[in-house]
Amino acid sequence: MGKELPHVRNKSQRRRNPEPGMITEKLRLHSDDHAHTPAGTLYVVATPIGNLEDISLRAIRILREVHLIAAEDTRRTRILLDNYRIPTPLTSLYDHNEAKKSGLLLGRLQKGEDVAYVSDAGTPGISDPGYILVRKAISCGIRVVPIPGASALIAALSVSGLPMDNFVFHGFLPAKQIRRKQLLASLQQEEKTLVFYESPRRLLSSLQDIHEVLGDREVVVSREMTKIYEKFLRGPAGKLITELRGAATRGEVTLIVAGHSRAAPEYSDEELLQCCRQAQYAEGGGLSVRDTADRIACETGVPRRRIYRLLLSS
Numbered sequence: 001m002g003k004e005l006p007h008v009r010n011k012s013q014r015r016r017n018p019e020p021g022m023i024t025e026k027l028r029l030h031s032d033d034h035a036h037t038p039a040g041t042l043y044v045v046a047t048p049i050g051n052l053e054d055i056s057l058r059a060i061r062i063l064r065e066v067h068l069i070a071a072e073d074t075r076r077t078r079i080l081l082d083n084y085r086i087p088t089p090l091t092s093l094y095d096h097n098e099a100k101k102s103g104l105l106l107g108r109l110q111k112g113e114d115v116a117y118v119s120d121a122g123t124p125g126i127s128d129p130g131y132i133l134v135r136k137a138i139s140c141g142i143r144v145v146p147i148p149g150a151s152a153l154i155a156a157l158s159v160s161g162l163p164m165d166n167f168v169f170h171g172f173l174p175a176k177q178i179r180r181k182q183l184l185a186s187l188q189q190e191e192k193t194l195v196f197y198e199s200p201r202r203l204l205s206s207l208q209d210i211h212e213v214l215g216d217r218e219v220v221v222s223r224e225m226t227k228i229y230e231k232f233l234r235g236p237a238g239k240l241i242t243e244l245r246g247a248a249t250r251g252e253v254t255l256i257v258a259g260h261s262r263a264a265p266e267y268s269d270e271e272l273l274q275c276c277r278q279a280q281y282a283e284g285g286g287l288s289v290r291d292t293a294d295r296i297a298c299e300t301g302v303p304r305r306r307i308y309r310l311l312l313s314s
Helices: 020-035 057-065 074-083 098-110 131-139 152-158 177-186 200-214 237-244 269-282 289-300 304-313
Strands: 041-045 068-071 090-092 115-118 143-147 167-172 193-198 218-223 231-236 253-257
Touching: 041 057, 041 098, 041 131, 057 115, 057 143, 068 074, 068 098, 074 090, 090 098, 098 115, 098 131, 131 143, 152 193, 152 218, 152 253, 177 200, 193 200, 200 218, 200 237, 200 253, 218 237, 231 237, 269 289, 269 304, 289 304
Parallel strands: 041 115, 041 143, 068 090, 068 115, 167 193
Antiparallel strands: 193 253, 218 231, 218 253
């Protein structure tokens, strides 16, 4: 077995005590070199929620070009990468190691490497890991770039048939019934469309709680979106409970629930005519029948046709 070379210096190699100015200059040069090293970019990349074709050309390019891909589940991401022949190295970053692993990724970014982050499916950070990594990158002055794509909540909303101009997303409903009912109770007066994620094994229990706490509201159950067994169930909560009772439910579920609806107050014919007279009086009698009907319909929520007919017959 060969011997190791001894760590012995001859006289010409012995370390000499450098002058203080030399130390300062070397430290300054090293600091300047590090300061001029441009940091890499963190790409937050949306991936398909089921069908592998639901990925953008830009996302494929970015995943090929970055130095490293951090993934919530490397096994699932490997399927996607193999499908598009992307050879980029993978590392894991999931709920339980995100706080620790983020520091290692930030170190590589600060050295000038580009990193992409992907979750199991859809857009990272939406009920998935990614928030801690993005937050730390921003605090370090690292450029963070979104690569948009699939999102289960947006896909479900787009085909729900319920109002989508104003909605609230609450992630996964609590697993324990007590906490689930408490959350639903806090949303009783919420007029915006409600969006939740749910486990297939808790779907029926959650629908029963929705029916009990929020009433027989319109609900859309979106299951296995973009996959072979994609299915949408629409109807009042009570009807869907009957349909799903005893049936096996598999795959990811997105629940869309109609918001609270404030019933318009009922007006008698006489009350409507009184509103019309007041409006005409306020305008000095200058409002036409058509304009009066338009104004009162807007103020009361009563159909314009009813008000118009009342004015013509009075």
